[in-house]
Amino acid sequence: MNKFQTPIVRPLAETIGTPIVQRDRRQLLGHATALPGPAIGTEELCERISRNFSIPTHRHVRVIAPRLAVHRRHLCRDFTSAQEAPRPSSRNPELAAQAVSLALNRANIPVSALAYLISHTATPAQLLPGGSAEIARLLGYTGPHVELRQACTGFANALQFAFALTSHADAAPVAIVGVETGSVYFSPELLQRDSSQWINFLQMGDGAAAVIIGARREVDPASLIAKQDGSSSAQKWISHAYFGQCQQAPAAGLRLAFGGSDRSAAPTGPLYFEHDFTSVAKHGAMLLDAGREVLRKHGIDIHQADFIVPHQASGAVAPWLAKYWDIPIDRISRHAQEVGNLGSASIWAALDHAITSRQQVTVSPPNTNMAERRCIFLGAEATQYSYGGFVLED
Structure with a gap:
């Protein structure tokens, strides 16, 4: 077993909770x-x-x-x-x-x-x-x-x-x-x-x-017409939107300790993020694995996806995930290399980039039906050890 094949950490994985999954789909209009x-x-x-x-x-x-x-x-x-x-x-x-x-x-x-x-x-x-x-x-x-x-x-x-x-x-x-x-x-x-x-x-x-x-x-x-910005005029749909949160999760891997009612008085110096990188590294893969399992239970195999967008914590996520899940790196978003970690804006920015740059069709996709492409989005958050995502179809 190499370093990219770390097993899911327990007992945290046993308290992953039951996610909410939307079985319907919605239009992505803009x-x-x-x-x-x-x-x-x-x-x-x-x-x-x-x-x-x-x-x-x-x-x-x-x-x-x-x-x-x-x-x-x-x-x-x-x-x-x-x-x-x-x-x-x-x-x-x-x-x-x-x-x-x-x-x-x-x-x-x-x-x-x-x-x-x-x-x-x-x-x-x-x-x-x-x-x-x-x-x-x-x-x-x-x-x-x-x-x-x-x-x-x-x-x-x-x-x-x-x-x-x-x-x-x-x-x-x-x-x-x-x-x-x-x-x-x-x-x-x-x-x-x-x-x-x-x-x-x-x-x-x-x-x-x-x-x-x-x-x-x-x-x-x-009624569909070509758009001046060069993006696809085909309908795009968001499906299988899910959200889950670990029960009995460890202490927050990222937090702003001051500014709330518990600690309204700021310390001497600037407010800053307290980041427990050890905890994030230990449990982060488990959150992505949880999202993968949610989709698997609904018949969606990440190996059959045309493109995969994990949370863009850094530019190192794509090569790590490619080895961890044995997926060609060209089918994994590397948007963070160009914009860094955008936190709450990360997934939407990566979606916009994937569509406008047509990254998801730069390699031969595994799907044989080119009229039905699937892009999988997988979010993971260390502040409260939550996970969520969706599938983009067009």
């Missing part, structure tokens, strides 16, 4: 991503830290960065000072509104047609009011909205709401947007006293991504 500013490469970012804060970075660039395989990312801040707010137009709700607006344009739907606006994030602009209120104002949306305070599986929880809201054939569409501006929860000064912060620093990215979910309503193929 999708889009909004990233703050130009991409910045790893070497350039480390040089900026070294220059502005007199922190040696060469060894970490040489040793840690290749293991994480994040080549570039987009950031909402400039790292000219230790603690910064996001740049104008790169704030959390602003990025979210940009992504939703782009997705609505792609779907050719006015914001007034939405039945609901759902946002999810682990890095809100403020604790109260919820960020969805400002997103709605920026969009000119006057309907109901809600913000889910959740990280990497926020998309899966939001889908459960969206499926319920669009259960009738004549239901109005729902917008979902995941957004993170986590780079501000970090100070370069932390690198000098907490070595684990190097991983946060080198793998994180900021951004937002949105989808528009519609009811199951068949569309006349003759």
